[in-house]
Amino acid sequence: MPTRDIRIAAVVFDAYGTLLDVHAAVARHAGRIGPQAGAVSALWRTKQLEYSWILSATGDYEDFSCVTARALDVALAAHGVADAALCEDLLGAYRRLDAFPDAAPALSALRGAGMATAILSNGEPGMLAEAVEAAGLAPLLDAVLSVHPLRCYKPARAVYALATDRFACQPHEIAFVSGNAWDAYGAARFGFRTCWLNRSAVPTEYWLDRLAAARIGTLADLPGLLAP
Template sequence: MTPPEGVTSPEAYVFDAYGTLFDVHAAVRRHAGAMGPEAQAFSDLWRVKQLEYTWVTSLMGQYRDFSALTDEALDFCLARFPQVDKALRDPLLDAYRQLDCYREVPGVLASLKATGVKIAILSNGTPKMLNEAVEAAGLDGLIDDIFSVDVLQIYKTAPAAYALVTTAYDLAAPDIAFQSSNRWDIAGAKAFGFTCHWINRSGAPEEYASLQPDRVFSSLEGLVGSHAAETG
């Protein structure tokens, strides 16, 4: 069986890390009882400020690594929510370094890897952060390569970030399937030329109309059937 017209079989599956493989709200969830009723709002803001800081520093032509920006975003949240005990700062950061992966992740990665394709991460996270997260989640044997923007000192959605993968694998952009739960990341990857799968875990509305994903799934489980159909 050959793939349907216009559909190519990816030679590599590349995953965003935070929000796609790893649950960014898991750190706060572990300490929610001690944080009180504002825990979810705190977690949401932590993520928003973390991403905001990456874009602002990149636009200024400056760079502070993702670990530092994660710390600074947490400090902002602790100031914004003074009722949350500041003694939770270090436990929250420790928990962020060892986030839970989503339940389907190990099985999906194992299924894809068994077909012989390359499996990689492309993330704003530092190499240390990513290695710790992968190890903590037990994904070590399922990931072939970890690409961090730290080597470039500029964050996604800069085209150079996505080019880390095409250069390393010597592949054309459309031959790489890129998966992210972040719609802005999918827009950047689509503009670069990747085949893009938006993992819309939260049922968020569509945006970036001129940069549509190739497919939308509610979880990574959709990739397994999709890959089977494309490869026959």
């Protein structure tokens, strides 16, 4: 991902799984769920993404808060958890996820180097606003962009165009960072200078090995990668 010879209009981040820990909601209530808490969290995330893709593929739409609730219902039922109060608490916790420890320092360093920062997310505007405020990231972002006005989800090309429209630039002037390999693939295909944040050191997938996508294990590596 060569970046030093071309102006970067903005560094744009995915939110869920990149800046925000999607498993923090279940972690806060793991004692109430029991030994299957990790499996519940994993299935919740899997179904959340799966539903968003199916909706977009069929030309339908429900906002991300509804998708998240439907996915949680299935994850809890699959593991035999029937607790309406717990379900509500988990959904509330999802709206106030913890930021990864490296998120705020990286955003601050990028802004200190003169780069604009933004989120481009499947989240609907209300849940995104609540999440970035609760995580303490709001002052470190120049824009928070939601798919909601388009009524479709990533990796639709129209979603990535929200960033180029917002910053009035070409795709190669955006550095895009995602902890989700499928999202990094979609962004790279759109033309962004893409960085896949591979926190868990999982094998490369979604054809990222064929694309000019940088790979990092922590957001602490990002300012040095992008700084002029």
